[in-house]
Structure formats: structure tokens, C-alpha cells
Amino acid sequence: MAMELSLTSAVPILLLLLPLLCLLFFRRETRKQASSDGLKAYPIIGTLPHFVKNQDRLIEWSADVVSRCPTHTMFFNFKGIGLMAGAITANPANVEYIAKTNFQNYPKGEFVVSVMADFLGHGIFNSDGDQWLWQRKASSYEFNKRSLRNFVVSTVRFEAVERLLPLLSRAELDGLTLDVQDVLERFAFDNICCIAFDEDPACLTEVGLGANGHAEFMHALNDAQIIVMARFMSPVKWAWRIKKLLNIEPERRMSEAVATIHGYVNRIIRERSERGEAGLARKDDFLSRFISSGEHSDESLRDVVTNFILAGRDTTSSALTWFFWLLSNQHEVEDKIVREVCTVRASSRSTDAAFSFDELREMHYLHAAITESMRLYPPVAIDSRCCQHDDILPDGTFVGKGWQVSYSAYAMARLEEIWGNDCMEYRPERWLDEEGVFRPESSFKYPIFHAGPRMCLGKEMAYIQMKSIVACVLERFSFQFVGGEGRPGLVFSVTLRMEGGLPMQVKKRGH
Structure with a gap:
């Protein structure tokens, strides 16, 4: 009886002590x-x-x-109230471990995939395992073909010479202020559609932008990216699902954006199929490759197209938007690029309005200048994975099962331990050797095109496009930023966009 009384009396004491123990x-x-x-x-x-x-x-x-952390890895832990836990790192050793060494333990994960599923479905950038692998293999085959490189050069040439340069000439003649971010997004959108799907939206023309829902699609694409990132940033994993169920903002707007995106992409697939059946379409574009690689549902093809449009339009346009803004404050860098372009032009004696692949390959300083701008303003600022099993990162950081583990390319660019005391400066010379030849860095130190098995397949295509645009434009024009003092704000969407656009005055270059 005494034992029973002692145990009975201990229960309420333990209940009273439990909150204190938790505290x-x-x-x-x-x-x-x-x-x-x-x-x-x-x-x-x-x-x-x-x-x-x-x-x-x-x-x-x-x-x-992250810059203040000795290991350059920070925690976030809200699990005490049943929410999220994870880590954000800017440590190159951790990046290598997550992206390559222990790749199998850090997939996109169910949370990341589910957050983006209504937007990107299960396309190459939002899938794991076999679903990711077959798309990776099919895409890799295409990207390694020389014919693709040649087609990229010719497509970019057409877009630059026939559309971009005339647009800039009109703006210069009429004294107009251009939103260069918008211009670059339309340029990149035309390019990826031509290259990947044999579709020319002609968005860089006023007629093209107003036709077939192009403007609505572009707006929906931007809106969807911003709302997706709002889902990620919420400390409550499931909050967006409740909003979606109740059809309240911003999920109501997301539903409308996704409907617009899907409708537009479905039309591309339908019209591409009709042209293919009539023998009027190319047979070596990405969409044809995916169609011929096996039986795929309309939904699967829609995911493929949406993923490639996002990657092809938003990454290069984001990179060049920040590049032209940086250049507007760095006249010495601009002068060096122009001198290099003129030297290559004189050496090749070409009279073409654009540049060949071999000519672009000789532009080492331009390559360095673009690479340096992406270091400071990476198109994808933070990349997130999910830890499948408890693990310890190389810097000693414990990460638990189910934690979101992200590496921040934006933060890495701002660490003296990685880039030196001048890490905050825009200095293309850090990428050149004594002979002025471009010298790449480890992808784990510079994860702009990701790293490991998920390394971006379109890296060379992106550089061709960016260098061609810059060389063609700067040979003839200069830009003057008219957006006020200070750095423009960042829009944290899937890619790093510039808040309020990039307003520029176009000036004809004197020779």
C-alpha cells in the first residue's frame, strides 16, 4: 500500500516537473x-x-x-512547435558532401517536390530517383551533340541581329527608357522555345508579345515563382496547403497562374505534334527527343516543357540583368570588354553582325566578367535538399532525418575565406591567369551551375547565349542605369530577379 501511494503521488509531481524539464x-x-x-x-x-x-x-x-558562423553553417529549428528544422551552409566542403560525396542521402525530397509539383510537376528539376534519371539521360544526349551547339549559335544570332539590335536602335533614336530585365527575359524565352521545342514565340517583337497569350504566360511564370518561394519560406510546412484548400491568397493567384502556364504549354505540345505529323517540324529538338524516347503522357511532356522554359528563360536573363547593372557602375570593365570584342572582330575580319562560336571562345575577359557577376548575383541563390538519414556534415554539423539542408551560393560569394578580402568587389580579373586566359574554379566553391550528378547540362549553352548577347550589344551600344542610387532590391523567386526591373537609357557607342 505504501508503494502504491508513493507511485500515485509521484505522478502529479512528474507532470508538474515535465514543463520545467522541457524548458x-x-x-x-x-x-x-x-x-x-x-x-x-x-x-x-x-x-x-x-x-x-x-x-x-x-x-x-x-x-x-552564415558569415558570422565559425563553420559558415546556420541552423533553424522550429520542431519544438511541430514545424521545420534544417541548416543553411556556405561551406564548400559541405557543398561537395551534399551534392556529390553523399548525394544519395540528399535528394530533392518529398517536401521540395510537393511544394513545386503543381508548377513544375515531376520534370527534371523537381524529381528524384528513376524519374529524374531518365530525363537526365535523355537531356544529356541532346546537350552533348555538336549540332545543338551550332543551332544555339544560329538561333541566338537571329534573335540578336533581327530583333534585339533593332529594338535597341529604336529606343536610342526615340530616347526611350527600356526595362532591360524584361527585354532579356523575352529574348531568352524566344531562344529556349526555338531550341527546345521548335517554337518561335517572337516575344521580343511587340506583335509577338501580344499574340497567343505570351504576355499572360510570362506574367504567370513570374507570379508562380514568387508564390512557390513564399511556400518555402513559411515556417509552417503545411500552411500553403490550407490556403490552397480554402482558395485564399496567394494560393488563389497561384491556381490562376498554374492554369495559364499549363494552358500555354499544352498548346505548344499540341501544335508541335501537329507540325510533326505533317512533317513540318524539326526532329532533333528536345521535345522530339523526349517523345521518341518512350511512351509519355501529356502531363509528363507538359512537365518537361515547363521545366526547360523556366531554366532557359530565367537563369540567363537573371544573370545578364545583374551583369548589365554591375557594368553600368564599372566603366573600366566595360571598356576592357569592348576592347576585347573589337580585337576579336579585327582578328577574324568578319563582317557578320553577330559572332561565331570560335570568336566567342576567344573572349576570355568577357567570360570572366559574366562569371564574376554570377558569383555576386547567382541566378539560383539558394538550393535546397532533404536529408534522408541522420548525418554529420564535414564541418561537424549534425543534420537530422527530414531536415532541409540548403547551400547558399549568394552567401558563399560574400565570404573572405573563400574569395579573399575583395570578395564584395566586382573584379573579373580574379578569373584570369597571368596570360589573361580564363581559369575556372571548383563547382563546390562556385556552385552557380550546381555540382555533382545534378550539375547543369546547359552550362555551355548558357555561356554561348550570354556572351553572344553582350558582345553584340556592347559593340554598338552602352547602357546608362536610371533607377536611382544604390543597389536595386532582390526578388526572391525561384531565380534571383531584380525588383522593379532594370530601367536603362540606350546610348549609341562612338567608334
Whole structure:
């Protein structure tokens, strides 16, 4: 009886002590985290207040926090209230481990895939396992063909000579201010559609932009990316699902954007199929390759097209938008690029309005200037994976099963330990050897095109397109930024867009 009484009386005492024990546990965890990243963690809710306060500037804020961490890896842990946990790193050793060494333990994961599924489906950039592998193999075959490289050069040439240069000439003649970000997005959209799907939207022409829903599609694509990132930034994993179920903002707008995107892409596939059946289409474009590689549903083909449009339009346009903004404040760099372009032109004695692949390959300083701008403003600022099993990163950081583990290329660019004391400066020379020849860096130090098995297949195609645009434009024109003082704001969408666009005055270059 005495034993029963003691046990019975101990139960309420334990219940009273339980909250205190939990509080002590969370304070112990708080001290661990605060010592590593300097963030104050609160009982139960962990570091949640910091993320809520800075969710509109997550890229810059997380880069600042990561720079103060001895290991350059920060935690976020909201699991005390049943939410999320994870880590953001800017440590090259961690990037190599996540992207290559222990690749199998860090897939996109169910959370990432589900957040983007209504937008990108299960295309190459939003899939894992066999679903990702077959798309990777089919795409790799295409990207390694010399015929693709030649077609990219000719497609970019047509778009630049027949559309971009005349557009800039009209703007210069009429004294108009152009949103160069919008111009670059339309240029890149025309290109990827021609190269990948044998479709020419002609968006760089006013007639083309207003036809077949192109403008609506472009707007929907931008909107969908912003809303997807809002889903990622929410500390409550399932909050967006509730909003979607209740059809409230921003999920109502997302449904409308996705409907517009799917309708547009389905039309591309339908018209491409009709031209193919009539023998009026190329047979070596990406869409034909995917169609011929096996039986694929309309939904599967739609995912393929949407993923390639996003990659082909948004990454190169984002990179060049920040490049032209940086260049507007760096006249010495611009002069060096122009001199190199003129030297290559004189050497080749070409009278073509555009440049050949061999001519572009000789432009080492231009290659370095574009590479340096992407270092500071990476088109994909943060890439996220999911940890499948408890693990320890090379810097000693523990990551648990189900944690979101991200590496921030934006933060890496701002670390002196990686890039030196001048890491915040725009200095193309850091990419050149003593002979002025371009010298690449490890993809784990410079993960702009990702790294490991998921390394971007379109890297060479992207450089061809970007160098061709810059060389053609700067040979004839210069840009003057008219957007005010200071750096433009960042739009944290799937790619790093410029808030408010890039307003530029076009000036004809004097020779």
C-alpha cells in the first residue's frame, strides 16, 4: 500500500516537473545553437522569430548570419512547435558532401517536390530517383551533340541581329527608357522555345508579345515563382496547403497562374505534334527527343516543357540583368570588354553582325566578367535538399532525418575565406591567369551551375547565349542605369530577379 501511494503521488509531481524539464532542454539546445550562429533561440519556438522577422529578405539576412558562423553553417529549428528544422551552409566542403560525396542521402525530397509539383510537376528539376534519371539521360544526349551547339549559335544570332539590335536602335533614336530585365527575359524565352521545342514565340517583337497569350504566360511564370518561394519560406510546412484548400491568397493567384502556364504549354505540345505529323517540324529538338524516347503522357511532356522554359528563360536573363547593372557602375570593365570584342572582330575580319562560336571562345575577359557577376548575383541563390538519414556534415554539423539542408551560393560569394578580402568587389580579373586566359574554379566553391550528378547540362549553352548577347550589344551600344542610387532590391523567386526591373537609357557607342 505504501508503494502504491508513493507511485500515485509521484505522478502529479512528474507532470508538474515535465514543463520545467522541457524548458531546461530547450535552453540547453538554445545555448548550443546560439554559440554556433549567434542567433538567440527561444524556448519551444527556437529561432522562429528571426525567420519571421527576416522572411522578406531571407537571402541577405541568412548570408549575414552564415558569415558570422565559425563553420559558415546556420541552423533553424522550429520542431519544438511541430514545424521545420534544417541548416543553411556556405561551406564548400559541405557543398561537395551534399551534392556529390553523399548525394544519395540528399535528394530533392518529398517536401521540395510537393511544394513545386503543381508548377513544375515531376520534370527534371523537381524529381528524384528513376524519374529524374531518365530525363537526365535523355537531356544529356541532346546537350552533348555538336549540332545543338551550332543551332544555339544560329538561333541566338537571329534573335540578336533581327530583333534585339533593332529594338535597341529604336529606343536610342526615340530616347526611350527600356526595362532591360524584361527585354532579356523575352529574348531568352524566344531562344529556349526555338531550341527546345521548335517554337518561335517572337516575344521580343511587340506583335509577338501580344499574340497567343505570351504576355499572360510570362506574367504567370513570374507570379508562380514568387508564390512557390513564399511556400518555402513559411515556417509552417503545411500552411500553403490550407490556403490552397480554402482558395485564399496567394494560393488563389497561384491556381490562376498554374492554369495559364499549363494552358500555354499544352498548346505548344499540341501544335508541335501537329507540325510533326505533317512533317513540318524539326526532329532533333528536345521535345522530339523526349517523345521518341518512350511512351509519355501529356502531363509528363507538359512537365518537361515547363521545366526547360523556366531554366532557359530565367537563369540567363537573371544573370545578364545583374551583369548589365554591375557594368553600368564599372566603366573600366566595360571598356576592357569592348576592347576585347573589337580585337576579336579585327582578328577574324568578319563582317557578320553577330559572332561565331570560335570568336566567342576567344573572349576570355568577357567570360570572366559574366562569371564574376554570377558569383555576386547567382541566378539560383539558394538550393535546397532533404536529408534522408541522420548525418554529420564535414564541418561537424549534425543534420537530422527530414531536415532541409540548403547551400547558399549568394552567401558563399560574400565570404573572405573563400574569395579573399575583395570578395564584395566586382573584379573579373580574379578569373584570369597571368596570360589573361580564363581559369575556372571548383563547382563546390562556385556552385552557380550546381555540382555533382545534378550539375547543369546547359552550362555551355548558357555561356554561348550570354556572351553572344553582350558582345553584340556592347559593340554598338552602352547602357546608362536610371533607377536611382544604390543597389536595386532582390526578388526572391525561384531565380534571383531584380525588383522593379532594370530601367536603362540606350546610348549609341562612338567608334
